Amino acid sequence: MNSYQEKDKFYVAVDCIIFGFEDGKLKLLVFNRKINPFKDSLSLIGSFVKIGESVSDASKRILEEFTGLRNVYMKELKTYSSVDRDPGYRCISVAQYALIRIHKSIKKIVEQNEAQWFEVQELPALILDHNQMTTDALRRIEELARYRPIGFELLPEKFTIPQLQALYEAIYRRTLDPRNFRKKILSFDVIIKLDEKDKTSSKKGAFLYKFDRDKYQKLQESGYNFEI
Amino acid sequence: MNSYQEKDKFYVAVDCIIFGFEDGKLKLLVFNRKINPFKDSLSLIGSFVKIGESVSDASKRILEEFTGLRNVYMKELKTYSSVDRDPGYRCISVAQYALIRIHKSIKKIVEQNEAQWFEVQELPALILDHNQMTTDALRRIEELARYRPIGFELLPEKFTIPQLQALYEAIYRRTLDPRNFRKKILSFDVIIKLDEKDKTSSKKGAFLYKFDRDKYQKLQESGYNFEI
DNA sequence: TATAATAAATGTATTTTTTACATTTATTGT
DNA sequence: ACAATAAATGTAAAAAATACATTTATTATA
Numbered sequence: 001m002n003s004y005q006e007k008d009k010f011y012v013a014v015d016c017i018i019f020g021f022e023d024g025k026l027k028l029l030v031f032n033r034k035i036n037p038f039k040d041s042l043s044l045i046g047s048f049v050k051i052g053e054s055v056s057d058a059s060k061r062i063l064e065e066f067t068g069l070r071n072v073y074m075k076e077l078k079t080y081s082s083v084d085r086d087p088g089y090r091c092i093s094v095a096q097y098a099l100i101r102i103h104k105s106i107k108k109i110v111e112q113n114e115a116q117w118f119e120v121q122e123l124p125a126l127i128l129d130h131n132q133m134t135t136d137a138l139r140r141i142e143e144l145a146r147y148r149p150i151g152f153e154l155l156p157e158k159f160t161i162p163q164l165q166a167l168y169e170a171i172y173r174r175t176l177d178p179r180n181f182r183k184k185i186l187s188f189d190v191i192i193k194l195d196e197k198d199k200t201s202s203k204k205g206a207f208l209y210k211f212d213r214d215k216y217q218k219l220q221e222s223g224y225n226f227e228i
Numbered sequence: 229m230n231s232y233q234e235k236d237k238f239y240v241a242v243d244c245i246i247f248g249f250e251d252g253k254l255k256l257l258v259f260n261r262k263i264n265p266f267k268d269s270l271s272l273i274g275s276f277v278k279i280g281e282s283v284s285d286a287s288k289r290i291l292e293e294f295t296g297l298r299n300v301y302m303k304e305l306k307t308y309s310s311v312d313r314d315p316g317y318r319c320i321s322v323a324q325y326a327l328i329r330i331h332k333s334i335k336k337i338v339e340q341n342e343a344q345w346f347e348v349q350e351l352p353a354l355i356l357d358h359n360q361m362t363t364d365a366l367r368r369i370e371e372l373a374r375y376r377p378i379g380f381e382l383l384p385e386k387f388t389i390p391q392l393q394a395l396y397e398a399i400y401r402r403t404l405d406p407r408n409f410r411k412k413i414l415s416f417d418v419i420i421k422l423d424e425k426d427k428t429s430s431k432k433g434a435f436l437y438k439f440d441r442d443k444y445q446k447l448q449e450s451g452y453n454f455e456i
Numbered sequence: 457t458a459t460a461a462t463a464a465a466t467g468t469a470t471t472t473t474t475t476a477c478a479t480t481t482a483t484t485g486t
Numbered sequence: 487a488c489a490a491t492a493a494a495t496g497t498a499a500a501a502a503a504t505a506c507a508t509t510t511a512t513t514a515t516a
């Protein structure tokens with residue numbers, strides 16, 4: 001590192017790319033800005049990082065502020081630092097992608113914040129480089145989904161195999177064979193069949209399963225490959 | 229983002245985790261600091277990012293300054309931003325990992341900078357969180373190597389199949405069967421056999437190959453999986 | 457209460473990929 | 487001429503991926 005130059009100090013921001021899954025579609029949470037700059041424009045949720053917190057502290061702080069959620073699956077995507085990326089400040093942003101479960105409690109908070117879910121295939125224009133961040137995050141989760149079972153982060157605690165399949169089809173943007181999909185998922189031996197059925201989408205109903213986090217951890221530590 | 233608070237401005241640094249491959253070993257480039265802070269300690273190469281450049285501009289700038297190299301394979305690893313990571317400044321660092329070819333020209337510059345290559349299995353203590361960065365980068369390239377042919381970035385333009393195998397063995401930290409390795413690599417159809425042999429390591433000599441970047445690009449765009 | 461409708465659940469044969477494993481070959485130095 | 491060295495090669499067996507069609511459980515309705 002070079003000599004101390006006060007002029008070379010930056011604002012550091014975080015922006016959160018929050019994905020959910022509903023009605024068989026992958027969705028992005030977008031906020032309608034109530035304050036300037038960019039009042040009334042659409043954006044990801046973001047904040048400046050405070051001097052007394054880390055980047056991940058900041059992203060947890062605003063995620064909770066905007067959604068009420070804690071302990072969310074959130075990872076760093078990358079930094080965005082073009083000199084001209086923000087006309088207001090010289091600011092670098094560390095983008096974070098998050099995967100959350102959409103359910104009633106969160107829907108209320110989302111409404112209070114004048115936020116909306118958009119299907120990722122039909123995104124509106126967002127401020128600054130937020131569309132680019134979203135595109136980059138989508139590519140990242142598509143890649144990640146090939147060898148990590150991130151799908152479970154987007155589904156409710158209890159889910160059916162057809163729901164899980166629909167999620168993977170949305171991420172990969174192609175259809176999968178239901179027999180082969182089921183065989184593959186069950187072969188990982190990380191989902192537990194429950195005695196309940198979900199009958200919202202068929203008369204027969206589909207058995208509910210839950211993710212076995214402990215078993216997954218152990219398999220992952222032993223280098224197991226969860227490629228779907 | 230919140231309201232403008234001059235006190236929430238940060239120094240932003242880049243640190244480069246530079247890997248090379250020599251004598252069948254994966255190595256890290258480490259610098260002996262000639263100036264304070266941390267004079268005479270070992271560290272990655274790093275610099276503050278200047279207000280008029282992006283993070284990637286800064287990392288290219290210092291990589292060229294310390295090694296003379298341009299157009300190097302370099303990717304962002306992640307940011308390090310703990311409040312107490314640097315006792316001198318409130319500074320976040322964006323770590324970048326780079327893969328370079330070790331040859332004569334670079335060896336000279338490395339010596340002039342009082343830098344050294346260390347085998348990654350035998351690293352000395354580095355300043356601040358630089359050992360953590362290195363560990364994280366090693367995990368990343370191990371993961372990346374499974375589906376991207378990054379090995380070619382670390383070898384000379386012309387290389388033999390046994391050399392390529394030794395590199396993958398170093399990255400994965402296990403031995404590979406030479407027949408199966410050769411079969412797999414050739415099946416990708418992205419290396420071109422030359423009419424020359426390298427006789428430095430055997431009397432028979434091993435045929436030299438070069439990487440077919442164009443073909444690789446095309447296959448990658450069509451979603452081809454280079455898993456080794 | 458029989459029937460129609462719906463999506464869930466299931467099995468197998470074929471192809472492809474991965475793995476395991478030992479011998480021959482080209483060249484150099486003695 | 488021969489010894490030494492690492493490179494190059496092939497095949498059989500096992501495992502994984504793929505392609506594909508029928509039966510099942512349940513509800514709503516005739």
